[in-house]
Amino acid sequence: xxxxxxxxxxxxxxxxxxxxxxxxxxxxxxxxxxxxxxxxxxxxxxxxxxxxxxxxxxxxxxxxxxxxxxxxxxxxxxxxxxxxxxxxxxxxxxxxxxxxxxxxxxxxxxxxxxxxxxxxxxxxxxxxxxxxxxxxxxxxxxxxxxxxxxxxxxxxxxxxxxxxxxxxxxxxxxxxxxxxxxxxxxxxxxxxxxxxxxxxxxxxxxxxxxxxxxxxxxxxxxxxxxxxxxxxxxxxxxxxxxxxxxxxxxxxxxxxxxxxxxxxxxxxxxxxxxxxxxxxxxxxxxxxxxxxxxxxxxxxxxxxxxxxxxxxxxxxxxxxxxxxxxxxxxxxxxxxxxxxxxxxxxxxxxxxxxxxxxxxxxxxxxxxxxxxxxxxxxxxxxxxxxxxxxxxxxxxxxxxxxxxxxxx
Amino acid sequence: xxxxxxxxxxxxxxxxxxxxxxxxxxxxxxxxxxxxxxxxxxxxxxxxxxxxxxxxxxxxxxxxxxxxxxxxxxxxxxxxx
Numbered sequence: 001x002x003x004x005x006x007x008x009x010x011x012x013x014x015x016x017x018x019x020x021x022x023x024x025x026x027x028x029x030x031x032x033x034x035x036x037x038x039x040x041x042x043x044x045x046x047x048x049x050x051x052x053x054x055x056x057x058x059x060x061x062x063x064x065x066x067x068x069x070x071x072x073x074x075x076x077x078x079x080x081x082x083x084x085x086x087x088x089x090x091x092x093x094x095x096x097x098x099x100x101x102x103x104x105x106x107x108x109x110x111x112x113x114x115x116x117x118x119x120x121x122x123x124x125x126x127x128x129x130x131x132x133x134x135x136x137x138x139x140x141x142x143x144x145x146x147x148x149x150x151x152x153x154x155x156x157x158x159x160x161x162x163x164x165x166x167x168x169x170x171x172x173x174x175x176x177x178x179x180x181x182x183x184x185x186x187x188x189x190x191x192x193x194x195x196x197x198x199x200x201x202x203x204x205x206x207x208x209x210x211x212x213x214x215x216x217x218x219x220x221x222x223x224x225x226x227x228x229x230x231x232x233x234x235x236x237x238x239x240x241x242x243x244x245x246x247x248x249x250x251x252x253x254x255x256x257x258x259x260x261x262x263x264x265x266x267x268x269x270x271x272x273x274x275x276x277x278x279x280x281x282x283x284x285x286x287x288x289x290x291x292x293x294x295x296x297x298x299x300x301x302x303x304x305x306x307x308x309x310x311x312x313x314x315x316x317x318x319x320x321x322x323x324x325x326x327x328x329x330x331x332x333x334x335x336x337x338x339x340x341x342x343x344x345x346x347x348x349x350x351x352x353x354x355x356x357x358x359x360x361x362x363x364x365x366x367x368x369x370x371x372x373x374x375x376x377x378x379x380x381x382x383x384x385x386x387x388x389x390x391x392x393x394x395x396x397x398x399x400x401x402x403x404x405x406x407x408x
Numbered sequence: 409x410x411x412x413x414x415x416x417x418x419x420x421x422x423x424x425x426x427x428x429x430x431x432x433x434x435x436x437x438x439x440x441x442x443x444x445x446x447x448x449x450x451x452x453x454x455x456x457x458x459x460x461x462x463x464x465x466x467x468x469x470x471x472x473x474x475x476x477x478x479x480x481x482x483x484x485x486x487x488x489x
Contacts, residue, residue, distance in 0.1 A: 073423070135452065
């Protein structure tokens with residue numbers, strides 16, 4: 001890297017709360033947000049059904065309007081609203097609100113788009129036979145809507161765009177934001193991801209894929225039976241070290257390494273080679289392949305295949321040292337946020353490094369010999385490491401791994 | 409109990425994010441900052457709430473907010489009659 005890239009702000013919205021503080025406290029205390037919920041498609045659809053999901057906790061609209069000091073009303077789909085709220089929190093922590101312009105970038109990731117708006121519009125169109133859709137349907141649905149909203153709200157005039165790679169989207173967003181800083185095209189970047197796909201139609205689509213748990217998310221556990229979908233957003237403010245130091249910013253962490261790979265293999269089956277091809281270069285770049293301890297925030301979806309493959313990847317990459325690294329899987333708390341998941345796990349993981357405490361995996365029933373790792377179970381566990389490893393392995397075979405180093 | 413006119417002006421304020429106090433009958437749509445997308449958003453919300461059907465060109469001769477609300481009231485009352 002030509003520049004060192006540091007993190008100076010964090011923001012989060014999820015089933016764990018509407019701020020980083022609420023999110024961390026809930027994660028630390030094992031107060032998960034996955035619960036059964038009835039999804040009723042209305043009079044033109046099939047009967048409603050109940051399924052476990054992790055919905056955003058609290059009134060995100062009221063919290064966003066209170067933070068911004070103005071109303072945003074119905075101009076944003078939920079996936080845009082969450083992105084604005086998380087980015088406001090991150091920029092406020094970084095001390096950059098009101099100062100941004102052409103030297104700031106924004107790169108945001110999403111697996112899907114504004115599905116609440118799209119489904120409601122199409123229910124009106126196909127179900128109720130109404131010819132007219134809401135005039136803001138297109139700007140609310142488009143996958144770049146959240147990052148445009150972030151740019152408009154905070155005056156960001158440099159390179160601004162959305163990226164998409166299913167469950168790796170916010171990993172790619174962070175890496176692309178860092179690449180813009182490294183290239184000299186910007187000094188600061190707001191990066192992260194958001195998702196809001198818990199709609200009656202979309203959940204049925206996920207069930208069709210046979211990936212959803214009928215009970216809850218149990219990463220690396222015996223008897224695990226699939227994922228639970230969450231919603232929300234997470235943002236990071238990243239900047240070059242020179243820029244952060246010149247303005248006297250409080251630095252939280254450094255982006256020490258990153259890796260990206262594609263399995264080029266299968267829509268839903270994971271690949272050991274693909275996972276390793278993302279993880280290994282990230283470790284090498286960060287110089288932590290032989291570290292005594294790393295905090296690994298696993299992709300850990302709770303599906304039988306992912307957790308087995310990810311366990312094997314960690315064992316293969318670290319060999320005898322694999323058991324030295326505490327492994328956490330916070331999707332058992334906040335569900336799978338798809339395009340926002342790596343960013344949210346990054347926020348929780350960086351808080352874990354700061355507090356030197358690894359939050360426990362929830363809903364664990366017992367050991368699975370295919371997942372023989374140093375799992376953090378029971379209660380939050382003290383940790384010594386300064387390094388956080390984040391994995392995201394997406395359907396379609398798109399992988400990202402990031403390594404952050406606590407700043408001291 | 410709020411009159412239909414009050415309800416409609418509340419809805420205009422809500423949909424177009426306009427200060428409710430600015431919404432007086434004499435104000436033009438331009439005065440209060442209602443653009444064409446705002447108007448369609450308001451029409452959409454009224455169709456959802458009252459089940460009324462409102463044609464695209466219903467407001468083409470509308471000069472001020474009073475006429476705008478009167479037109480909406482007429483369409484809603486016709487639906488409810």
